[in-house]
Amino acid sequence: MxxxxxxxxxxxxxxxxxxxxxxxxxGRTPPVSQAxxxxxxxxxxxxxxxxxxxxxxxxxxxxxxxxxxxxxxxxxxxxxxxxxxxxxxxxxxxxxxxxxxxxxxxxxxxxxxxxxxxxxxxxxxxxxxxxxxxxxxxxxxxxxxxxxxxxxxxxxxxxxxxxxxxxxxxxxxxxxxxxFQEGVYQPDPSQSEAWNRGAYLVQGLGHCNECHAPRDALGGMQNSPSLVGGQIPAQDWYAPDLSMKANGGLSGWSEQDIVDLLKNGQSARGTAFGPMAEVVAKSTQHMHEDDLRAIATYLQSLPPRPLPPEDKSPFDTRPILAQGAKVYAARCADCHGDNGEGVAGIYPPLSGNSSVNEPTGINAMRAVLLGGFSPVTDGNSRPYSMPPFAQQLNDSDVAAVVTYIRQSWSNKASPILERDVIKYRHTPID
Known part of the structure; x- marks a missing residue:
């Protein structure tokens, strides 16, 4: 309050x-011409x-x-x-x-x-x-x-x-x-035609920064550096960092991975769900191949990100990790693999997954609680979906398995507590 x-x-x-x-x-707001x-x-x-x-x-x-x-x-x-x-x-x-x-x-x-x-x-x-x-x-x-x-x-x-x-x-x-800074996109003559097309689509008509940027208390976007990720206001989803370079949210992704995700809703590196699933279903799957590759070209140019700060909390995660390992083996490993590798084209990998490693843990918690639903696209007309576990797992189990996933294999994200799960257990999907 x-x-x-x-x-x-x-x-x-x-x-x-x-x-x-x-x-x-x-200053005066000029009247709109009636001509x-x-x-x-x-x-x-x-x-x-x-x-x-x-x-x-x-x-x-x-x-x-x-x-x-x-x-x-x-x-x-x-x-x-x-x-x-x-x-x-x-x-x-x-x-x-x-x-x-x-x-x-x-x-x-x-x-x-x-x-x-x-x-x-x-x-x-x-x-x-x-x-x-x-x-x-x-x-x-x-x-x-x-x-x-x-x-x-x-x-x-x-x-x-x-x-x-x-x-x-x-x-x-x-x-x-x-x-607000008014102005039509101005091409960068030092960059390629594909890069400029991608920048125009990402910064302008695609309005990617509207979700993939942090906002302050007044709702203003923080655009420098660009596309570093941010919590989507009032929706309780986190739009991840889009840099494909070191420590970026899409580090290790290829141009084809980006194209596949935007075209089909699924790639070898991840799956679109939450608000992004709707974007793919209603927007990006209909885009021309050269425009999708232009977007990937632009994203490839985003700079590396600094290493995330090391978690120095005195909190002992060993008990919760042990509990999480048991839940993972019973509920998750059959689809996502013992080592979080997933199954290419069917179940997304969890190791190195940007939605798993995002700073807040919101996406992983909501996926476990409410399920993960990929978009139906022309290129993937019968996608596999993840069932919700809100009725099968209590808050302690959800916190444990999400923490286990976020701190296993190549993942080094912060732990999740029961109070975090309680906050999002009853949050609607949309």
């Missing part, structure tokens, strides 16, 4: 200070442009957020949980009353690039404009043409679920001043 009160006070103070500075500079878009109707109906936009919308995983379970595609309604309250995703079909039917391309570009709504209102960064600002104008036009080609669905927006002071949009001026 004290921590939340401190955050609220900090937000308000930052809003007052930065708003004052902005006002003294003569018709320069883009004519024939351009927006070009089949080639629409097809390009459909592909790019899949790359950006737009349907995942803008479609509620059981609802019409792109009609909005899915509620996005944040530490500050719930934010419903809007309808982006071309319905004139509840969607984008009356929007011009300039309105759409302003939202995607500048994080501002049709009437100049500041958008909440649950819409990832902090990454989408890097998307090129040509790609944005293609996405808009595709969205305008959809059948309109009349679905009014759900009410915003933010409490004070987060429901005061003017406070976003302070947040944006701290965390």
């Amino acid at each position: 004290k921590r939340m009160r401190s955050i609220v006070i900090l937000v308000v103070l930052l809003a007052l200070v930065l708003f004052g500075a902005w006002w003294l500079r003569g 018709a878009s320069q883009i004519d109707t024939a351009t927006l109906k070009d089949p080639a442009l629409i097809a390009k936009g459909e592909y790019l919308a899949a790359v950006g995983d737009c349907a995942s957020c803008h479609t509620e379970q059981g609802g019409a595609r792109y009609a909005g309604g899915r509620v996005l949980a944040t530490p500050f309250g719930n934010i419903p995703a809007p309808n982006i079909t071309p319905d004139r009353e509840t969607g984008l039917g009356d929007w011009s391309f300039e309105d759409f570009w302003q939202a995607l690039h500048s994080g501002k709504g049709r009437h100049g209102e500041l958008l909440y960064p649950a819409f990832s404009y902090t990454s989408f600002t890097k998307v090129s104008r040509d790609d944005a036009l293609a996405i808009f043409a595709y969205l305008q080609s959809l059948a309109p669905v009349h679905q009014p927006a759900k009410p915003l679920g933010l409490g004070f002071p987060y429901n005061v949009r003017s406070n976003l001026k302070a947040w944006r001043a701290l965390y």
Whole structure:
């Protein structure tokens, strides 16, 4: 409670200070032009442009957020949980009353690039404009043409679920001043075409940093160094570090491993589950091979990471490791192997697994408790899944087996305690 009160006070103070500075500079939010878009109707109906936009919308995983379970595609309604309250995703079909039917391309570009709504209102960064600002104008036009080609669905927006002071949009001026840098991706001439394409997809339309980066108490991403991993706010999953070099989360992975995971949901080094399974199912499996390899090229360039700090806790893990070894032999070894090696193409290895070794242990705990479910993809239409053990194992057993897995073979991650398991035992999968 004290921590939340401190955050609220900090937000308000930052809003007052930065708003004052902005006002003294003569800053004003320019009104959105009511003039018709320069883009004519024939351009927006070009089949080639629409097809390009459909592909790019899949790359950006737009349907995942803008479609509620059981609802019409792109009609909005899915509620996005944040530490500050719930934010419903809007309808982006071309319905004139509840969607984008009356929007011009300039309105759409302003939202995607500048994080501002049709009437100049500041958008909440649950819409990832902090990454989408890097998307090129040509790609944005293609996405808009595709969205305008959809059948309109009349679905009014759900009410915003933010409490004070987060429901005061003017406070976003302070947040944006701290965390938002507007600008289209600029290619690095010293890098290859494939590297630049991968960087554009990862940093921009793919918005990978939105999950694979730590966030502070105000929800701002810490982007330097890039893609070091972070706990996904309000979802209780950890998106691992994406460096493929020494001590990185994907150390030892090959380009083909990255392509296989993104295309099929499974590779020789690991399996997509949790939020990443949805990303693979709805987005990356539909990407072109050259784009997937471009992403891998970019990830290969991420720098090595420092060695994780050595666990100097006086806690004696020998009893818990002995208990964990017994649980592992009884429940896990048949699939994952006596040495955590897994079975290629079927069961993921646990030795050297980035989701096992991530700092918090959340992913391993949740997989043991709730099961691990790989996505169904065109390349892996009948994936093997891991059953949940929440009913078979008590908190002590779960803590023991997760600690055993995190400290065996090549793994040297920190131990897990019963209190950690209790926290995530009843956390829903989504």
